[in-house]
Amino acid sequence: xxxxxxxxxxxxxxxxxxxxxxxxxxxxxxxxxxxxxxxxxxxxxxxxxxxxxxxxxxxxxxxxxxxxxxxxxxxxxxxxxxxxxxxxxxxxxxxxxxxxxxxxxxxxxxxxxxxxxxxxxxxxxxxxxxxxxxxxxxxxxxxxxxxxxxxxxxxxxxxxxxxxxxxxxxxxxxxxxxxxxxxxxxxxxxxxxxxxxxxxxxxxxxxxxxxxxxxxxxxxxxxxxxxxxxxxxxxxxxxxxxxxxxxxxxxxxxxxxxxxxxxxxxxxxxxxxxxxxxxxxxxxxxxxxxxxxxxxxxxxxxxxxxxxxxxxxxxxxxxxxxxxxxxxxxxxxxxxxxxxxxxxxxxxxxxxxxxxxxxxxxxxxxxxxxxxxxxxxxxxxxxxxxxxxxxxxxxxxxxxxxxxxxxxxxxxxxxxx
Amino acid sequence: xxxxxxxxxxxxxxxxxxxxxxxxxxxxxxxxxxxxxxxxxxxxxxxxxxxxxxxxxxxxxxxxxxxxxxxxxxxxxxxxxxxxxxxxxxxxxxxxxxxxxxxxxxxxxxxxxxxxxxxxxxxxxxxxxxxxxxxxxxxxxxxxxxxxxxxxxxxxxxxxxxxxxxxxxxxxxxxxxxxxxxxxxxxxxxxxxxxxxxxxxxxxxxxxxxxxxxxxxxxxxxxxxxxxxxxxxxxxxxxxxxxxxxxxxxxxxxxxxxxxxxxxxxxxxxxxxxxxxxxxxxxx
Numbered sequence: 001x002x003x004x005x006x007x008x009x010x011x012x013x014x015x016x017x018x019x020x021x022x023x024x025x026x027x028x029x030x031x032x033x034x035x036x037x038x039x040x041x042x043x044x045x046x047x048x049x050x051x052x053x054x055x056x057x058x059x060x061x062x063x064x065x066x067x068x069x070x071x072x073x074x075x076x077x078x079x080x081x082x083x084x085x086x087x088x089x090x091x092x093x094x095x096x097x098x099x100x101x102x103x104x105x106x107x108x109x110x111x112x113x114x115x116x117x118x119x120x121x122x123x124x125x126x127x128x129x130x131x132x133x134x135x136x137x138x139x140x141x142x143x144x145x146x147x148x149x150x151x152x153x154x155x156x157x158x159x160x161x162x163x164x165x166x167x168x169x170x171x172x173x174x175x176x177x178x179x180x181x182x183x184x185x186x187x188x189x190x191x192x193x194x195x196x197x198x199x200x201x202x203x204x205x206x207x208x209x210x211x212x213x214x215x216x217x218x219x220x221x222x223x224x225x226x227x228x229x230x231x232x233x234x235x236x237x238x239x240x241x242x243x244x245x246x247x248x249x250x251x252x253x254x255x256x257x258x259x260x261x262x263x264x265x266x267x268x269x270x271x272x273x274x275x276x277x278x279x280x281x282x283x284x285x286x287x288x289x290x291x292x293x294x295x296x297x298x299x300x301x302x303x304x305x306x307x308x309x310x311x312x313x314x315x316x317x318x319x320x321x322x323x324x325x326x327x328x329x330x331x332x333x334x335x336x337x338x339x340x341x342x343x344x345x346x347x348x349x350x351x352x353x354x355x356x357x358x359x360x361x362x363x364x365x366x367x368x369x370x371x372x373x374x375x376x377x378x379x380x381x382x383x384x385x386x387x388x389x390x391x392x393x394x395x396x397x398x399x400x401x402x403x404x405x406x407x408x409x410x411x412x413x414x415x416x417x
Numbered sequence: 418x419x420x421x422x423x424x425x426x427x428x429x430x431x432x433x434x435x436x437x438x439x440x441x442x443x444x445x446x447x448x449x450x451x452x453x454x455x456x457x458x459x460x461x462x463x464x465x466x467x468x469x470x471x472x473x474x475x476x477x478x479x480x481x482x483x484x485x486x487x488x489x490x491x492x493x494x495x496x497x498x499x500x501x502x503x504x505x506x507x508x509x510x511x512x513x514x515x516x517x518x519x520x521x522x523x524x525x526x527x528x529x530x531x532x533x534x535x536x537x538x539x540x541x542x543x544x545x546x547x548x549x550x551x552x553x554x555x556x557x558x559x560x561x562x563x564x565x566x567x568x569x570x571x572x573x574x575x576x577x578x579x580x581x582x583x584x585x586x587x588x589x590x591x592x593x594x595x596x597x598x599x600x601x602x603x604x605x606x607x608x609x610x611x612x613x614x615x616x617x618x619x620x621x622x623x624x625x626x627x628x629x630x631x632x633x634x635x636x637x638x639x640x641x642x643x644x645x646x647x648x649x650x651x652x653x654x655x656x657x658x659x660x661x662x663x664x665x666x667x668x669x670x671x672x673x674x675x676x677x678x679x680x681x682x683x684x685x686x687x688x689x690x691x692x693x694x695x696x697x698x699x700x701x
Contacts, residue, residue: 034522049552354545
């Protein structure tokens with residue numbers, strides 16, 4: 001009885017607690033419904049497709065579906081000696097079907113990824129297979145080309161049997177599964193992807209460092225100058241920020257070319273000889289210079305917004321307590337700007353690591369990054385599963401930094417302009 | 418920034434070094450943009466200052482590259498500009514609507530899983546464009562929207578919404594929710610309250626988010642490279658092609674126009690930012 005009398009009821013006779021919970025839930029649903037359209041739009045058009053990339057990067061059904069009977073027959077093959085007639089007959093049956101559908105070209109491209117040399121022997125087999133007689137396919141296929149009699153090639157076909165494979169990821173790290181099924185690195189001089197990963201990290205790291213070294217003094221100046229001057233100087237930061245990336249890259253292409261203004265200037269002051277102008281574009285230097293200038297505003301803005309909140313009296317207090325200006329700066333001011341440094345550096349690093357346009361235009365062969373390789377495989381070799389795999393490797397790196405950024409800065413604290 | 422009279426000489430020197438460094442960095446930031454401007458009026462086909470230009474000879478300057486940009490025979494810029502504006506306007510409208518509504522929900526203190534959802538909504542801004550490009554291309558190809566304006570607009574809505582979400586949530590963080598409660602208590606329905614009370618107050622944030630979305634779309638090249646067909650070419654695509662093949666002064670004429678456009682956008686954005694700070698009572 002006593003508990004009932006204590007319970008507070010609303011005017012409708014519902015206990016207050018229940019009514020409040022109901023209202024709370026209603027508010028939650030209301031808030032969620034507002035976010036829902038964008039959230040679902042992004043999940044469908046963006047999050048799922050990224051998941052699709054994951055699927056594509058390990059998907060290897062194509063060959064499995066093209067040679068179903070062959071792989072069925074290969075289940076009993078130990079891979080030591082050449083497979084027996086049963087496998088050859090199955091392969092022949094699958095192959096004839098592919099030729100009828102005009103899909104044998106796709107098969108040769110796919111098998112060539114696994115082992116070089118399939119392209120020509122599949123072409124030869126197509127021509128020869130028209131005159132094949134029934135029975136004893138092993139002999140007939142082996143007589144087309146000596147590679148068909150090489151067990152290595154049959155092992156290569158067998159390696160494509162599983163529907164899923166991690167080999168694209170291994171390829172992204174310049175590794176592969178060798179004949180014995182062990183994971184090994186490719187030869188020293190063919191490790192192009194490792195070089196690219198390292199170069200991407202190196203360029204992103206140094207661009208971040210350069211941006212930091214250049215942004216810190218000007219952010220400090222902007223934060224300490226009186227409003228009317230700092231507003232004017234702020235334009236120097238904001239105008240490049242709002243200007244098209246391609247326009248800024250174009251201006252660097254003009255400045256850095258061999259007959260360009262920077263080189264003219266160097267010749268003018270006698271730093272270099274006129275007939276010995278250095279290449280400053282289409283190499284790493286180009287990537288460094290252009291990327292630093294383009295990403296600099298992203299470092300200045302977070303630093304500025306943090307420095308703006310630091311009271312000048314703190315530095316004065318430091319000095320009045322006997323510190324030299326340098327000590328006061330190092331012990332008082334600098335530690336207070338660390339949140340801004342963290343935010344700026346992570347932002348610039350994230351942006352730099354995925355840069356594509358600028359390196360492609362001014363980087364040449366030695367200044368391109370992993371993004372350029374992804375674009376190359378998307379557009380030129382059409383090896384989309386490999387592009388997906390490399391994209392996801394890059395993405396996982398970025399997500400780690402994103403997570404760090406969220407921890408340190410908080411994603412809702414991003415400020416723009 | 419004047420130094421106090423009692424400053425010791427070596428700090429005085431250090432101070433001037435500091436100012437020189439700052440000056441050099443500002444120069445590094447802004448000077449490249451100003452190279453394009455005079456060169457776009459070059460009478461010759463070279464991308465460096467001719468002797469005539471150095472002497473300020475009027476014959477060395479001409480408007481021929483601007484003429485080429487507008488009237489050039491096989492010029493792609495007209496179609497590209499039309500496409501760019503159409504795509505950017507629709508992408509901006511889409512981003513602003515979706516982003517603003519989402520920001521309203523995110524700013525509610527009742528919002529569940531706020532951090533996680535915010536991280537998803539912001540992700541298109543953080544994920545490298547090349548990856549977004551690949552993912553969006555796969556989606557659009559499956560949906561049959563590759564090489565269509567609709568596909569590109571949708572892609573740019575994806576890339577533009579994070580900016581709107583960020584600017585509008587920032588504006589809403591200083592928003593006094595008692596005014597909307599007052600409106601509801603006076604009998605206004607939620608839509609009316611939003612249109613008459615909330616929207617006018619957060620408008621500066623909405624517009625500046627919209628400007629970001631517009632610029633993002635107008636300047637976007639990576640995703641469009643995957644999606645666009647010949648009919649969907651945009652200004653950035655044309656610039657990209659031009660810069661890869663041959664740097665012609667016509668590109669500089671286009672670039673000059675783009676710099677003027679970005680200056681206008683910068684001024685608008687700055688004015689809006691100040692107005693927003695005034696409205697929210699932040700005085701700096």
